[in-house]
Amino acid sequence: MLFPQSNATPARTRVVVTGAGIITALGAGWRANADGFRAGRTAFRKVTLFDVSRQRARIAAEAEWPATLPATRLSPKELGRLDRAARLLLLATHEAWGQAGWAPEEAAELPLLLGTTSGGMTLGEAYLCQALQSPRAFRRQATRVAHYQAQRHALTVFDAFGIRGPISIISNACASGANAIGHAWELVRYGGAQRVLAGGYEALCQLTFAGFDSLQALSPTPCRPFDAQRDGLSLGEGAAVLALETFDSARRRGAEILGEIIGYAATTDTHHLTQPHPGGQAALAAMTGACASAEITPEQIGYVNAHGTATPQNDSSEAAAINHWAGARASTLPVSSTKAHIGHLLGAAGAVEALVCLMALREQWLPPQNAINSPDPVCRFPIVCEPQDANIEVALSNSFGFGGANAALVLRRWR
Amino acid sequence: MTTVLVHGLGAVSPAGWGVPALRAAIEQNTPLPARPLARPGWSSPLCSRVVPPPGRRLDFLAHPRLRRASPISQYVVAAALEALGQDLARVQAGSLRLGVVVGVMAGGVSYSRRFFEEALKDPATASPLIFPETVFNAPASHLAAFLGSSAPSSTLVGDEGVFLQALALAGGCLRRGQMEGCLVIGTEETDWIVADALRLFTRRAVHSAGAGALFLKPGSPEADGGIELACVTDAFPFLRSLNRSAAARQMRAQLPGCSEHELLCLGTQGLPHADAAELAAWQDWTGPRQTPKAILGEALVASAAWQCVLACDALQRREFAAANVSVVGVNQQAIGARFVVSHSLNPL
Numbered sequence: 167m168l169f170p171q172s173n174a175t176p177a178r179t180r181v182v183v184t185g186a187g188i189i190t191a192l193g194a195g196w197r198a199n200a201d202g203f204r205a206g207r208t209a210f211r212k213v214t215l216f217d218v219s220r221q222r223a224r225i226a227a228e229a230e231w232p233a234t235l236p237a238t239r240l241s242p243k244e245l246g247r248l249d250r251a252a253r254l255l256l257l258a259t260h261e262a263w264g265q266a267g268w269a270p271e272e273a274a275e276l277p278l279l280l281g282t283t284s285g286g287m288t289l290g291e292a293y294l295c296q297a298l299q300s301p302r303a304f305r306r307q308a309t310r311v312a313h314y315q316a317q318r319h320a321l322t323v324f325d326a327f328g329i330r331g332p333i334s335i336i337s338n339a340c341a342s343g344a345n346a347i348g349h350a351w352e353l354v355r356y357g358g359a360q361r362v363l364a365g366g367y368e369a370l371c372q373l374t375f376a377g378f379d380s381l382q383a384l385s386p387t388p389c390r391p392f393d394a395q396r397d398g399l400s401l402g403e404g405a406a407v408l409a410l411e412t413f414d415s416a417r418r419r420g421a422e423i424l425g426e427i428i429g430y431a432a433t434t435d436t437h438h439l440t441q442p443h444p445g446g447q448a449a450l451a452a453m454t455g456a457c458a459s460a461e462i463t464p465e466q467i468g469y470v471n472a473h474g475t476a477t478p479q480n481d482s483s484e485a486a487a488i489n490h491w492a493g494a495r496a497s498t499l500p501v502s503s504t505k506a507h508i509g510h511l512l513g514a515a516g517a518v519e520a521l522v523c524l525m526a527l528r529e530q531w532l533p534p535q536n537a538i539n540s541p542d543p544v545c546r547f548p549i550v551c552e553p554q555d556a557n558i559e560v561a562l563s564n565s566f567g568f569g570g571a572n573a574a575l576v577l578r579r580w581r
Numbered sequence: 582m583t584t585v586l587v588h589g590l591g592a593v594s595p596a597g598w599g600v601p602a603l604r605a606a607i608e609q610n611t612p613l614p615a616r617p618l619a620r621p622g623w624s625s626p627l628c629s630r631v632v633p634p635p636g637r638r639l640d641f642l643a644h645p646r647l648r649r650a651s652p653i654s655q656y657v658v659a660a661a662l663e664a665l666g667q668d669l670a671r672v673q674a675g676s677l678r679l680g681v682v683v684g685v686m687a688g689g690v691s692y693s694r695r696f697f698e699e700a701l702k703d704p705a706t707a708s709p710l711i712f713p714e715t716v717f718n719a720p721a722s723h724l725a726a727f728l729g730s731s732a733p734s735s736t737l738v739g740d741e742g743v744f745l746q747a748l749a750l751a752g753g754c755l756r757r758g759q760m761e762g763c764l765v766i767g768t769e770e771t772d773w774i775v776a777d778a779l780r781l782f783t784r785r786a787v788h789s790a791g792a793g794a795l796f797l798k799p800g801s802p803e804a805d806g807g808i809e810l811a812c813v814t815d816a817f818p819f820l821r822s823l824n825r826s827a828a829a830r831q832m833r834a835q836l837p838g839c840s841e842h843e844l845l846c847l848g849t850q851g852l853p854h855a856d857a858a859e860l861a862a863w864q865d866w867t868g869p870r871q872t873p874k875a876i877l878g879e880a881l882v883a884s885a886a887w888q889c890v891l892a893c894d895a896l897q898r899r900e901f902a903a904a905n906v907s908v909v910g911v912n913q914q915a916i917g918a919r920f921v922v923s924h925s926l927n928p929l
Contacts, residue, residue, distance in 0.1 A: 168749035169813040220704050294697055301622030311778045317739045317913040325821050332816035335738045337717035376700035377712035432733040436726040439713045448731055569722030
């Protein structure tokens with residue numbers, strides 16, 4: 167039963183990560199992305215996926231991958247129907263699934279929690295264009311309707327890997343990926359499931375690009391989070407999927423543990439549909455709540471992966487929240503936004519950035535932001551500007567979205 | 582063990598604004614009239630059952646967050662306010678920590694379509710007022726802002742079954758004490774693009790819109806009485822290894838056997854092909870049935886919400902001891918729920 171859950175327990179189980187998959191404009195897979203984030207590489211170029219000639223901003227971080235997708239249970243015909251978003255999700259899941267190494271019987275009841283804001287919107291756009299331009303042409307329309315929906319993407323993952331279980335798709339704007347991982351963490355933590363796949367995915371699409379440009383929220387140049395002269399965000403695309411399970415389950419089967427999720431909180435900022443409260447109260451509450459659930463203090467946090475979109479409003483509000491939450495610790499707390507490397511991945515952002523934190527914890531480095539000229543004086547914390555090794559045990563990842571959806575995750579190094 | 586009780590119900594539907602209008606339409610048991618819905622490039626319109634204008638001015642529309650909001654947000658707020666009843670004051674005073682879970686499939690589709698059309702014509706002039714309303718979580722955000730609630734709100738996307746998933750999510754959060762109350766809302770809005778898409782799969786389905794809301798709170802039947810969310814079954818996804826019919830059967834197997842004292846609220850709509858799997862799964866049921874979609878139309882997640890609202894409404898009126906809700910969704914899952922009258926109220 168989804169409710170009540172028979173194994174639900176007030177005891178809090180440790181939740182570890184035994185598989186991780188990622189694809190961004192830096193490349194496909196853990197190694198390509200870890201090397202890219204560690205070096206501070208950026209991946210912005212002129213948009214090629216759709217016409218941006220009439221837009222103010224014209225760059226984004228487009229992902230690339232080999233023409234041949236990895237082998238799964240999907241037939242060539244089924245693979246051929248996958249849209250861009252579904253391919254990103256499949257690639258990330260393939261890596262996480264392979265790394266987790268779960269037995270087939272463990273796939274028989276495996277919840278999948280995903281965050282996305284637009285699903286297969288490129289198919290939705292194509293549907294509308296054809297309906298307007300050639301209303302009596304029905305070819306491919308039914309396929310587009312069926313395959314643009316996020317639940318179809320999730321079912322495709324199930325068919326690809328022979329999984330069964332409940333599917334939850336959370337669409338809380340830019341917090342979606344973090345919410346999906348947070349919900350998954352709670353599901354395992356409170357005994358609702360032994361193991362879960364969770365993550366986020368997002369493909370670039372014309373509607374969203376035009377939307378942010380209409381708000382004057384996009385920068386014509388690669389974004390510069392927390393820079394005093396920042397002028398907007400840059401969009402990107404990608405996916406990240408984590409395999410979560412109880413520590414006991416991982417230990418019993420001798421699985422390699424990549425890291426541990428120890429805290430999560432979500433709040434709602436009611437200030438405005440698109441802008442955060444300048445004081446960052448809801449963001450502060452999310453960070454405070456996540457640390458409380460992890461039973462740690464700001465002094466124990468070694469790195470903050472900020473939401474850091476590089477819009478004037480977000481970064482000011484988030485800086486205020488970090489300053490307040492960290493208190494005296496703020497002046498020595500390393501912070502960076504990896505959106506400076508790969509752009510804002512919207513529904514995938516929270517999941518990708520959680521995975522970046524895992525990378526940093528596992529390999530002991532801090533992701534730098536190379537593209538910052540002068541930090542905004544409102545930041546009382548140091549921005550990581552140069553690639554550097556580090557000694558970090560715990561990281562915090564922030565995700566704040568349209569509609570006031572705020573989420574914070576706390577991750578810990580596995581020794 | 583903490584139980585989860587249904588403290589309030591709300592609905593907006595083609596029958597009108599409010600649960601009484603919804604109930605009256607079901608009691609009349611006659612499909613509501615469909616209206617023409619113009620579709621670009623076609624002389625013959627589509628059919629739709631639209632939400633009628635409210636009988637009185639809606640005061641909440643004066644709220645700054647709702648003045649330009651899409652209809653879907655208006656439906657969500659109206660249904661939520663009806664469900665909250667007198668607890669609205671406690672929420673707005675900050676003395677009741679209220680979560681919000683909204684389930685949608687097409688979401689704010691009318692603004693999405695309008696914005697994309699504008700962007701195709703000339704992205705330089707596409708309206709920045711419309712774009713923010715296209716995000717799936719805009720209705721949940723507007724509701725939270727109207728209520729002044731900073732507790733977590735989630736928007737779940739999927740087929741009709743996502744409403745029952747939302748109930749399960751809310752129930753779990755309430756049991757863990759993460760919130761003191763939770764609004765669970767299912768909603769959709771009308772647009773020709775949805776009706777156009779629906780027609781590709783079933784020509785006889787009539788596109789519909791609105792919202793249904795359940796206000797859940799923790800309690801114990803002994804102390805509080807009331808209508809209890811007894812269970813939400815597992816969600817059985819439609820896969821190569823588990824087709825629609827098998828998924829429906831597995832969902833049915835998790836709910837009790839037939840009883841003449843219990844109501845079965847189905848998601849069927851009088852379309853033999855679309856309904857076949859669900860009807861087959863419940864063929865053993867000889868007790869009373871309700872089929873709101875046959876009266877109100879295909880409103881996707883809102884339809885599942887209306888099923889639950891009607892089930893709980895029947896229990897509140899002591900017409901039955903329990904009610905089972907069956908959802909075999911359009912393209913994702915089969916899932917069910919069960920509501921029961923607590924012993925203190927149950928005269929049977």
